[in-house]
Amino acid sequence: MSRALRKKEVLERLKALGEGVYTQMQRGIFPAVRMASRSVRNIDYDPHLRQYVLGDQKVLRSARNVRHLRPLAQLLWAGHVARSLVSQGKTSTLRDLFYMAQADEVHFKDQAESDNIVTDLETILGYAREDFHVFPEERSSIFGDLTIEYTVPGYEGRRLNLMSHPDGLVIGPTLTSAEFVHCNAKICIVIEKGAMFTRFVEEKAYERFKALLIQTAGQPPRATRRLIRRLNQELGLPVIIFTDGDPWGMHIATVIISGSANAAHLRELATPDAKWCGVYATDIVNYKLPSDPLTELDIKRLYELKKDPRYEGELWKREIDMFLKIRRKAEQEAFSRYGLTYIVDKYLPDKLKELAL
């Protein structure tokens, strides 16, 4: 239902974008498109929404400025592609888009440029690229007792249980747009690394904790963040995030919880109620984990995080200070020193207790 509405809305806004430019040209004036500025100065943290949002500043992409010509042409092209994708129920990756441009003689210097135009389009439409069927390369996966029903053309109504493949299933466009039919899981565990995800599957952590396991492979793509949010909001599953014990791992958790500055123009990607469950700096001490010294870059990053409004909670402050105190970091795999099953048998139950889940 809401999916159909979204589609309708996306198509309407795309048409409005084209109509605006068309009318201006028809009247013999240089066409311009207005959109919210994504400059750092226009990004604020909204404590109510618990995510970053864009402020009121606007920018004008105008053909009057010769430097805006190309981005404007690219933007309209991207809009045209989005419209085709949505109306035909097809999908494309960002990489794909970059190459498709060449067929239409729209030139992009590199994929960074085409990715940026896609972000412009998101800003103008107020919808994430997934809503107009553009996805990043797929690298996240999911495993657990959840049955979904596909909505993409050709697969409508077909169902699949996400335990059907032990390597996990790729979180791609078809999965993201699928409906949740039945779920036996009680919790969602998000894991930073593929190796640890495999360990959790092998150790049947999904059974023991009645968990859906999601592997992000570093910073999670938006489709994955969107899925995590849906699991949390639609199914009411608590979400815990298990990352390396360093500032970068902390930030993976934070982006899932509070969103990223890069996506401040978008809503419905953040899962404010998700919880970071480690590896904490205090874990390194308490569990006497094998650790490495923090690099200068790590330390610099920690000081940056200290100033970030997303890190205002008690837990974050405590852990950042502890990292700075012990000056050491540890990977998820560090628990292996206590044997392969320790993490599932001991650490995770301890953590769940600690977080009162």
Place this chain on the structure above:
Amino acid sequence: MTGMAVFEEISPADFFYRNRDIAGFSSPSRAIYSTLRELIENSLDACEAVRVLPEVRITLRELRPSPTGAFFYSVRVVDNGSGVPGDKIPQAFGQVLFGSKFRLKQTRGTFGLGGTMAILYGQITTEMPAHIVSSTGDRYIHDYELMIDIQKNKPNVLRYKVHTNRDGWHGTLVEFTMEGDYTRAMPKVLDYLKQTAIVNPYADITFVDPKGRLYVFERTIRKLPSPPKETLPHPYGVDAETLYRLIAMTNTKSLSAFLMEHFHRVGKSLAGKVLERANLDPNRSPKTLTPSEVSDLANVMRSFEDFLPPDASCLSPLGEEILEAGIRKELNPEFVFVTKRKPSAYSGYPFIVEVGIAYGGGIPRTGDIVLYRFANRIPLLYDETSDVSWKVIHNLMDWRYYKVNPAEDPLAIIIHLCSTKIPYKTVGKEFLSDRPEIEREILNGVRLAARNLMLYLMRKRRFEIGKKRFDLYARYLPKIARFSTLLSGHKKEPDIGPLLAKVSSLGLESPGKMKGREGSHEQSPKEEGSS
């Protein structure tokens, strides 16, 4: 005192025989260059004398090696000029003559000897006669074979024939053998021909070299510069020796008449004032002056303030049209600007400076400005760095002001000085001395040319930016139109014509609209304003 010095009188021919170095015949390669040069300049003069568009055909054939390690060549030059009357031919080509005229005229020849010196050199090195054929366009063609009697300075006619001139041909053919070294002379000879073509674009010149290679310098303009006229010497250029000679030959009976008759810009009242200042009676016969009175008179004439500067109408500058045509045809540049300066004078000699600047196109990037120097329509090829023009463009010009980088930009400067007397610095007559009056005119000319080049380059840059801008619009507006149409679902694409028109009206002016010559010879307020 053991011996008595023996003095003998020598003929001019003998003098040049003994001093051929200073006449430009110091080596076999230099001799080739000087010979061709003298003959070509003679031919050009002969054509211009009768206002005929010159056609000069030069052939150089190698005959055999010479005992000195060089070669013997046969040189032949044919022109369509005035021709020489039959009875004057032996004298004109078989006798070295000194001008004894007390009149001044802008002439090409470096020594005023014409080709005679070359013929003399040929005779000295090969002991072969010269072959001269000429007609003034009447019914006869005169055909001589002659040698020069060096000691007597007299022509020695070996053979003389008269042919019927059926086609009304006029012109002169000069042919003789000489020792030379063309291989070594070649770069200079070709340089000379090319530069000659720059200042004679109205001439058609062909050259067949000893290897049989044909070089053609085609005529691109059918307009001759106005001919130079004879003029009297100006009092500012007079010295005691000149006065003596004039006094010796004058028919005037009074000093007053003497000054008026033999000098430029001297009328009755000025003559009176000059003589008054020199304390001389205007009615005295010039022949009665004492040496000290002659010397005083010369001094007074040189320092008298009221003479008008010499009239330059006797001069024959190329004019902007001809100079530009010459530069375009030989250098093929992207941009040319030429300017003819106002006439000026130094030491009583009138002169006119013409300056050309050529940029891009066929102008090579040599790491420095290419300088072409001309005096009375002949190229100066040697000792460039000693020339006043060199000083002007290297020491006096601040090229940065004109946004020109001499080390990188393909740039040529062309300087032509015409005068009744060219102020050469040395006997070699290859470079101009830095007379302040001349230096100033050259500098001002180069500045004006540089300013016009700067304007052109600015316009070009602006045009290129505008063009780039327009191209971007022409490329992206159709796409914007197309995709906005697809996106909005309209059937017909919006017309981008009005928008493109708006873009092109914003600073799309072709630099081609600016002609190099339009600057004329003086800075107009318009140019000042736009710079």
